[in-house]
Amino acid sequence: MEPQYPAHWEADVVLADGGTAHLRPIRPEDADLLRAFYSRLSDQSIYFRFFGPRPRLSDREVAWFTTVDYVNRVALIATLGTEMVAVVRYDRVGEQEAEVAFLVEDAHQGRGVASVLMEHLRAAAREQGITTFVADVLPSNSRMTAFFRQAGYTAQSQFADGVVRMTLDLASTETSREVTLAREHRAEARSIERLLTPASVVVVGAGREAGGIGQTVLRNLLGADFNGPVYPVHRQARAVAGVRAYRSVSAIDGEVDLAVVAVPAEGVLDVVEECARKGVKGLVVVSSGFGESGPEGRERQDELVRIARAYGLRVVGPNCLGIANTDPAVRLNATLAARLPGRGRVGFFSQSGALGTALLQRVAQRGMGISTFVSAGNRADVSGNDLLQYWEEDPATDVILLYLESLGNPRKFARLARRTSRTKPIVVVKSGGMTQGVPVGHAAPALRLPDSALSALFEQAGVIRVDDLTQLFDVAQLLAYQPLPAGRRVGVVSNSDALALLAEDACLAAGLEPCPAANLGARAGAADYRRALDELGDRADAIVAIYMPPVPGNAAEVAAELVRTATETGKPLLATFEGRLGMPPELRVPHQPVPGGDPGKGSIPSYPAPEEAVRALAHVVRYACGRDRPPATTPEPADTVDTAGARALVAKAIESAGTGESAATRTIDAADLLARYGVDVWPAVPVRSAEEGVAAAGRLGWPVVVRSADPEVTHRAGAVRLGLSDADDVRRAYEDLTALLGPDVTLAVQRMAPQPAVTVVVRAVDDPDFGAVVSFGLGDVTARLLGDEAHRLAPLTGRDAADLVRSVRAAPLLFGGHGYPPVAVPALEDLLLRVGRLADELPGVTRLDLDPVLVAEDGAYVLGARAVVNAATAPRPDRGPRRLR
The missing domain is CATH 3.40.50.261 (Succinyl-CoA synthetase domains)
Incomplete structure (x- = not known):
């Protein structure tokens, strides 16, 4: 059977120098691509790879290298435009071990291609059950030995038979995660720096008509006294706004760093390919007619990003206002706004192009300044997350302002914001709070969590969320000065x-x-x-x-x-x-x-x-x-957590669910699952008669509770009978509840928890955008009706758990307020930490409800729990190898 091509391994990535490349599995039809790649390699690169001279690859070798099964033999290639620039491969040599090898074209060595290929190959290998890579490296190949040692995974080496054998354990470690995130940070920051500090700019579509979009951008560039050449491109005109014009980008004599594209949407893709051939490093597409115009425009927008990334370019836009940098050494105003604020310490990101001019005017009216400004428009490529990576290290920026209409990767945003806000305040206005909608054309879906949850997650990340644009600048001017x-x-x-x-x-x-x-x-x-x-x-x-x-x-x-x-x-x-x-x-x-x-x-x-x-x-x-506050940590539970056993339970439940979309989601034994994380769920015995209830109470131990077996029914007023201490009490309770709820109801008997106690609810959901989110609230009807609930991203730190408990409006009831005795809040926080860890480690668990949980003076008691698993759960949105959306 022909091997199944793993399309999900394809990815666009940012390299260390800020450029981009496309990664994908190799295919048999890449034979000519491989030959051309091999012909450009130096003798030294070939020697280091094959331990001897090999001027050319035979047809048999080419077939062997390009024909893989994507299981035991895997090869990933990096392409730039129409050329292969690197290849990495593994060949399985044992049940869980594979031999790995790299080859990067000399002209692209030092750009971080090997490191990002390694991340993706590791992910593919682990998907196929491989846990260890081995590699034989010549002692003189110091770059490769250093690369393996710096990969971040547990590594060992030994010298034998004239080569150094490197052994890498592919299990994630704290070091490997830090290495990956550090590389992502440097690469994405550099990609934005290339956009904001160009040495030359071309305006494609700079017409002769006053007021046209292209000429407006050109005049604004000239008016800002940009420190570099500005090239207008016009098919017929010899000059635009007094500046010599060129018939095409390729006709320009000098190098071009940044292209501002202001041609009709139908012609943008041709311009992008021309810019790529010229060696342009970044694009600002102010043209409209893309995702905001309907399905055809959205297809055009996706193709724009695909082509640009394939040739190594980042894209701002389309349908955007532009970008600006007030640095005296740059003086870049590649926007449609004629007037920019002066030099300042505030970095400003706005998704809205239409609103961008007004926002810049407001900044100027207040007498404030900015360091840099980016209007992302439809946000098809460059996003607020990219700008956070840049501004975190930018010495010219002290305060970060974000006007957001959508969030493409909320979990990554939370991670970046949490880190950045430790040194630089981030102030956010997020539109669509009530509707949770996003503007047409944005390359991001509407969020599924309620807006209150989004506010809580902003707070967890240290972000200052304000209600409107006036408050955005009110806060910014205080922070900046x-x-x-x-x-x-x-x-x-x-x-x-x-x-x-x-x-x-x-x-x-x-x-x-x-x-x-x-x-x-x-x-x-x-x-x-x-x-x-x-x-x-x-x-x-x-x-x-x-x-x-x-x-x-x-x-x-x-x-x-x-x-x-x-x-x-x-x-x-x-x-x-x-x-x-x-x-x-x-x-x-x-x-x-x-x-x-x-x-x-x-x-x-x-x-x-x-x-x-x-x-x-x-x-x-x-x-x-x-x-x-000092940085928080995620504490380890006092007792052992059986993560492997819990994963096996989830896998077994998913496997037994059968096939088909309807069979993918199913309820599993929540008590068994929670027990793996040290959480005890009190048993509730379903009964169909009063005598069954009496027998169950005798087994469980007195006193007991009789309630509906359906947690939703239990929330109804009068649907629970508490403190039943003998058989007659149980019989009366059974008769009362069947009369109240109907004869077909299934009741349950459960041991009575210590009293007095406060009833709370703990939930965890696997949100498609944010990943695992833990929620907490009180269990009484009033709290549920008022939506008095707090949210945090998992895994939880000790501070997150404490904040969850204290964030709800009814929190005083847990601490002795309003005549209630204080309860065991530390036990409740420990329960939240365990649920947070479970939710983070088991993405297959799409929903977990602990309802009710009784918190008494001596502990927290889980009286009911329900867990749902789904085989179709996507990987965490901020886990795995680096990749662009």
Whole structure:
């Protein structure tokens, strides 16, 4: 039988230098491709691979290398355009062992091709049951021996018969994961750097008509005084906007780094191929007519990305506003916005092209600056995740702003944001909160989790989520120019009693701790503000200064005192200064060496109303408090967890489910599964008569509970009988419940849990976008109706488990509030950790419900559990080898 080609092994990848390549399994029809590849290899590369000279491959060898079974013999190739540039292969030499070999074209060595091929070959090998790679390497091939030692997997080597035999254990380790993520980070950051720091730009479609898209981009590039040549491309014109024009990209004399494409959608693919042949490194496609225009446009959009990546190019767009870099050494304005903000410390990503111009105007109106700006449009390739990788290392960016309309890989976003937010704040506006919809054309589906869950996951990652664009910039101007607060104490100094009271009320509503306000009176001047500010300095972690004189006063002198205080105390100070918005000139600290540009650190942001200032401060305080907490860890359970046994249970359940879509999902024994993770589920015995109930109670031990065997019915008021201590109690309970629920109901008898206790619900779902998500809430009807539920990504750290318990509004009931006795919260947190680990390690478990769970003074007791498995579950969206969407 002909081997089945594993199409799921194909992938687009980013290389170490920021370029891209396509990886796929080799096929017999690649014979000519292999011959051409081999002909370009140096004698040394051939010698290192075959341990001797081999000028050419025979037809028999070519057939052997290109014909594999994708099980015992596997080869993956990397292609760039129409050429093969690397190949890696394994040949099974034992039941779980295979011999591995690499060959990378000399011109592409050092680009990280071998490392990413190794990741994908390892994944393919593990899929086929291989756990160990062996490789024979010549001692003089220092690059290859170093590569194997740095792969991140457990490695051993020995010297014999003139070669070094390397042995690699393919099991994932913390080191191998860190190596993979570090390589991904460097590659994706470099790919964005190439886009934002081009040495030359071509505008394809730069027409002669004023107001046209291409000419607008061209004029904006010229107007920004881009530090490099700008080439217009026009089929007929000799010059556009006073600049010599070229008939095609290939006709340009010099090298071209970045191409801005502004031709009709039907002609974009031809332009991309021409740019690829020219050696262009990146594309910005401002043209519309792609995914947002319907199925035909979506096919065109997919083909655009396929062609670009195949030739090593990243794509911003299509249907985007463009990109900008205010670095004086670059001065790039490859956008449709004629006016850019000045140089600043804020990186700004916007998915919306239509909204991008307005957003940039808002930044400029506030007197803020930006470091770089990217409008991704339909986000077919370059996304916010790519920008996070870049901005994390960018020394010119201190604050990251994201306007998101969709999330392509939410789990990866959470991972990147959690890491980046430890050093640089990330502020997000996510549209579609109520509808969970995404704009037409975006290369991302709508999210399935409720918006409240998304907010919780942002919080877990250390992201500041705000409700609207006004708040986005309110928070950004505070983060960009003032230090982070050390605590929640807020001092208010004001020349208006009414405005001071509004500020104090806003502090209390936001969970801040207002110090007694300093009310200076309407005629307060600079000296009054100086005394009040000095007194607040020792008592407050942040200061809100309000200056709203009823008649014109000495605003400049008061402003100088505010700037002095902000500079000397090192504490954040924000103002409502004459009702102005942004960064008033009087409150700025001059910034060098760019006179007239972005305000310097210590400049004071102003807000039209004190409530808006406090609201921005509250976001920053929460972020600062979270960032100051030491990094959390995932604790190991006190007893042994049988992960292998649990996986075997899931595999057996899936295998026994049969075939077909309807058979893929089935319920399994949740008690047996949870027992592998040290969680005891109390048995509930179904009964069909009162006497069966009495017998069951005798076996379980008194007192008992009688309830419906269906957990959903149990939630109904009056559907449970508690504290039954003898046979007569059980008989009466059985008669009452059958009368209430109907004669056909199946009841269950269960041992009575300790009382008093609080009923809670713990769930885990395998979300297609986020992966494993753990949810927690109280089990009473009111909490369920109000949706009082908290969410976190699995696996959980100890802090995540604690935050889950404390995030629900009814949490005080667990800690002795409202007359309830305090319960065993540590036992509840331990249960959450175990469920989180199970959900993370067993992606085949698509849903796990622990309902109800009773938390008493001495422990947490799981009284009901249900688990669902699905054979069609996709791999975790942020696991496995590096690949682009």
